Amino acid sequence: MLALDEASGRVAGFVHAGFAANAAQSALDYSRGTICGLMVHPDFRRREIGTALVRRAEDYLRSKGANSVVAGGGLEQNGFYAGIYGGLDPSGFCTSAAAWPQFFQKCGYAPCDEVLILRRDLIRSKDPVNAKLLRHRRHLNLVITDRPTNESWWWFVRYGHLDSLRFELHEKANGNVVASGQIIGMDLFIPKWGVRSVGIREIFVPESQRRHGYAQALLLEICRRLKGESVELVEAHVLPADQPVLDLFNSAKFDVTGRLLTFRRSL
Numbered sequence: 182m183l184a185l186d187e188a189s190g191r192v193a194g195f196v197h198a199g200f201a202a203n204a205a206q207s208a209l210d211y212s213r214g215t216i217c218g219l220m221v222h223p224d225f226r227r228r229e230i231g232t233a234l235v236r237r238a239e240d241y242l243r244s245k246g247a248n249s250v251v252a253g254g255g256l257e258q259n260g261f262y263a264g265i266y267g268g269l270d271p272s273g274f275c276t277s278a279a280a281w282p283q284f285f286q287k288c289g290y291a292p293c294d295e296v297l298i299l300r301r302d303l304i305r306s307k308d309p310v311n312a313k314l315l316r317h318r319r320h321l322n323l324v325i326t327d328r329p330t331n332e333s334w335w336w337f338v339r340y341g342h343l344d345s346l347r348f349e350l351h352e353k354a355n356g357n358v359v360a361s362g363q364i365i366g367m368d369l370f371i372p373k374w375g376v377r378s379v380g381i382r383e384i385f386v387p388e389s390q391r392r393h394g395y396a397q398a399l400l401l402e403i404c405r406r407l408k409g410e411s412v413e414l415v416e417a418h419v420l421p422a423d424q425p426v427l428d429l430f431n432s433a434k435f436d437v438t439g440r441l442l443t444f445r446r447s448l
């Protein structure tokens with residue numbers, strides 16, 4: 182939905198409303214509305230245009246059956262703007278971009294989720310070295326496969342237009358997969374960021390293989406390969422409550438560089 186200034190014919194702002202996916206990620210769940218994007222042109226701010234756009238978005242979502250709305254979508258819940266806004270995943274609104282908490286509080290929303298943006302600068306940072314990692318390099322093989330095929334409909338909606346690869350660490354002795362992960366190319370950000378960047382997601386280690394350092398070994402191996410492909414920046418999105426995942430990325434030299442916020446309201 183666009184807000185047009187009648188006097189000048191200029192676009193004063195826009196809001197983009199949509200829906201979250203169902204639990205199986207096979208279709209939309211029309212009971213759960215999202216505000217995927219919202220922007221008011223700087224020349225038109227503080228005239229309640231943003232508020233009016235949010236109200237129109239809510240009317241639309243309600244008319245389609247939504248009983249709640251999450252502004253910003255949340256981790257893996259925003260069906261639009263992957264590769265355009267928010268980095269790896271448009272999982273919320275950037276805290277650095279606008280006074281989102283004040284704005285959405287005034288619109289009657291409560292704070293919902295926070296998603297941490299973790300980044301590693303591959304040019305400046307050095308890999309950690311320890312005996313365990315060296316041992317893993319001798320006993321494990323890195324296997325890279327083409328774009329994922331068994332992903333959900335929702336995955337293809339969000340990432341289908343971007344490059345992706347799956348990485349697996351296999352035990353040389355028996356071929357067992359001890360860790361896996363996925364990368365998503367973020368070349369669309371090159372004009373804005375000036376560097377080649379890649380997102381890492383879905384790092385997974387089978388229950389029986391945990392606490393052996395396999396996830397760290399996989400992350401470091403992925404970073405090493407990406408550096409060889411002129412990638413300078415690697416990014417991941419993590420919930421602050423997910424301490425094991427935060428510790429893992431920390432051990433692979435990733436730092437928190439930003440926060441994405443979401444806000445929720447019942448309709």
Ligand SMILES: CC(C)(COP(=O)(O)OP(=O)(O)OC[C@H]1O[C@@H](n2cnc3c(N)ncnc32)[C@H](O)[C@@H]1OP(=O)(O)O)[C@@H](O)C(=O)NCCC(=O)NCCS
Binds near residue numbers: 232
């Ligand atoms: C956030 C944004 C949408 C607000 O639009 P707006 O039309 O200026 O908002 P409103 O005039 O409806 O503001 C309503 C209330 O929100 C709060 N608010 C809005 N902007 C604020 C600011 N910069 N600082 C503090 N409070 C603010 C105020 O309480 C305001 O009420 P008041 O003017 O009576 O004090 C606008 O600043 C914007 O587009 N920023 C960039 C958004 C962006 O980066 N989008 C990309 C993600 S898709």
